Amino acid sequence: MIITLTGKIGSGKDTVRSLLNVPSDFTVIDADKLGHELLEEKKIVEKIKEIFPQTVIDGKISRKALAKAVFPRKIRILNNIIHPLLIEKIRQQVTSKTIIHAALLKELKLRKTSNIVIFVDTRLDIVLKRLGVKWSKKQILQRWKAQVSTVWYRKHADIIIKNNSSLEELKKEIIKKCQTLF
Numbered sequence: 001m002i003i004t005l006t007g008k009i010g011s012g013k014d015t016v017r018s019l020l021n022v023p024s025d026f027t028v029i030d031a032d033k034l035g036h037e038l039l040e041e042k043k044i045v046e047k048i049k050e051i052f053p054q055t056v057i058d059g060k061i062s063r064k065a066l067a068k069a070v071f072p073r074k075i076r077i078l079n080n081i082i083h084p085l086l087i088e089k090i091r092q093q094v095t096s097k098t099i100i101h102a103a104l105l106k107e108l109k110l111r112k113t114s115n116i117v118i119f120v121d122t123r124l125d126i127v128l129k130r131l132g133v134k135w136s137k138k139q140i141l142q143r144w145k146a147q148v149s150t151v152w153y154r155k156h157a158d159i160i161i162k163n164n165s166s167l168e169e170l171k172k173e174i175i176k177k178c179q180t181l182f
Contacts, residue, residue, distance in 0.1 A: 002098045006105040007120030009143045010127035012163040016120050027095045031102035034089050071142040106148050119157035
């Protein structure tokens with residue numbers, strides 16, 4: 001079974017993944033981590049340097065500078081470089097028992113790959129509170145708006161986990177909706 005755990009920025013995907021009690025024989029693929037690894041590859045660094053030279057410092061991509069350069073209008077340029085390689089890396093790692101942890105369900109074409117899609121649904125006001133210590137409201141909204149709509153995620157999900165309350169409520173929601181997954 002291939003399960004994709006998805007949700008918009010700040011939805012609590014990491015927390016949900018930790019509460020799922022994924023069996024040890026499952027492969028867990030973290031798309032964000034793979035994307036960060038790609039940003040360290042020499043050919044990617046060179047390509048990014050051609051397009052966004054201000055983001056490469058001492059031969060390494062500054063993710064902070066890259067985010068500043070691409071959001072909100074140039075994110076597609078970056079995605080056109082990274083996503084094909086990321087899709088390939090994910091496909092290489094998928095087994096018959098896999099959890100794919102990825103915010104970008106549509107962009108990474110994971111709906112077709114997945115038997116089950118779990119969407120972590122969180123209201124924007126909650127996301128703003130959660131991420132407000134890390135980023136400005138403007139930065140959060142730029143990232144939020146760069147992702148497909150919540151309506152789109154809901155339409156393509158098999159299971160929707162609401163994460164707008166306490167950790168205890170989230171645990172109850174996961175038990176109620178995901179107890180038969182494994």
